[in-house]
Amino acid sequence: MTATLRGASVAHARRALAERFRAAGIESPELDARILTGHALGLDHAGLASAASQQISDLTAAQIERFAVRRVAGEPVARILGEKEFWSLPLTVTHAVLVPRPETETVVELALDLLDRDGARARALRIADLATGSGAILLALLSELPNAHGLGTDIDAEALAVARANAQRLGFAGRATFLAGDYGAPLGGWFDLIVSNPPYVASSDIATLAPEVRDHDPRHALDGGADGLGAYRAIAADTPRLLKQSGYLVIEIGAAQERAVGDLFARAGLAITAARPDLSGITRAMAAKLR
Ligand SMILES: C[S@@+](CC[C@H](N)C(=O)[O-])C[C@H]1O[C@@H](n2cnc3c(N)ncnc32)[C@H](O)[C@@H]1O
Missing domain, CATH: 1.10.8 (Helicase, Ruva Protein; domain 3)
Structure with a gap:
């Protein structure tokens, strides 16, 4: 050519x-x-x-x-560019992170809706983003919540380096801290908002994903264990220790996981308070509170 x-x-x-x-x-x-x-x-x-x-x-x-x-x-355009726009923010992406998806903006929208209902946008909110990857959800929220501070966790040190670089590039480094560890394990104290888009594909389904996803997103960003729900169990177990009584947990789920995630949250003492579909009409974000 x-x-x-x-x-x-x-x-x-x-x-x-x-x-x-x-x-x-x-x-x-x-x-x-x-x-x-x-x-x-x-x-x-x-x-x-x-x-x-x-x-x-x-x-x-x-x-x-x-x-x-x-x-x-078969390499996705975002991987060739090394950049993907999320919530109108340009985010650097490397081989270490999932390319942030438009449907994940549903999590940001639902979280902001809930804060708006409480008139809480301008408050000095404390936010946790479990499994932060590129930092997409946390940085989008910080861009909308001028007095909020956030902590992002990830199991992958290379992903955390990308998230830190994105926070720096976008001017949020003073309000964002990134910690290595398993979901909520590295965190303490109380949060007004916990958000997460964790890995949620059942291990046996990974082979059936589109090659652009299967061959280019990190496996540990996709693999949710045997039934795809492993991360939700860990997050449900962490939440009562970390979420304020008035706070919200807002998570992304995969297609057809609404019921199973609702059930396991209920067993952990959480009540589902809202759900929101993505642009394809699939329930993509769910919100829960402590009961
Ligand atoms: C689906 S990606 C989501 C990344 C980002 N939140 C987003 O929406 O673009 C899931 C992330 O979970 C991280 N992860 C996998 N296992 C984890 C664990 N046990 N604890 C914390 N993070 C984990 C992966 O490294 C990956 O960055």
Whole structure:
């Protein structure tokens, strides 16, 4: 492809890339081609449009080719860019973290709704994000809650380094602390809000996931144990020790896990108070309080 792109215009390079992605069966060929061509040139959407007739350099043609090979091999665009937008925040992602998903924004929305009902947005809230990964949920909440402080935990030290770098990059380092450990184990004291998007795929289902997920997200970010519910048991056990009586636990769940998670929370002394569907209509976020 480098040879065919040599001397090509920006618009031609973008169209050729889209064509190649379409032929490879990639779901969003135009969008992926636009993003990757823009990334190779250091241009955003508007910049790409205004540079449409300019000729690309050999260096850029080679860069586009490298991106094309990775994308055609199934690597998600966010992994090629090393960045993913979540709640309108640009987050760095590496091989150590799950690429934050749009449906996880449902957790942020439900948590903010509950705080709004209590008129609590401006309070000096204390938030815990268990299994924080890139820090996505915690940093989104800090962006909306000006007086909140948060603690994020993760079992993976490399993921925590990514979360710390994201907090620094976004200007939240003074309000976010990241600790290594098992869900709530490293934490103490009382929290107004505990959030989590833990691993929740049953171990035996991992082989059936889309290759973009199965082959690129870290296995320990997906694997929820034999029945997919291992993390919820740990979080349910931690919550009575960490959640204020007035506080909320807001978690992401997988498709069809609502009942099982509700049952195990009930056994741990938690009452489900709200649930929220994602854009596909699947119940994605659940909120609980201490009974
Ligand atoms: C599904 S990812 C979610 C990451 C982030 N919260 C998000 O929504 O993008 C789950 C995270 O759980 C972490 N994890 C796995 N086992 C854990 C454990 N026992 N304790 C804490 N974190 C764990 C993984 O390293 C991964 O970062």
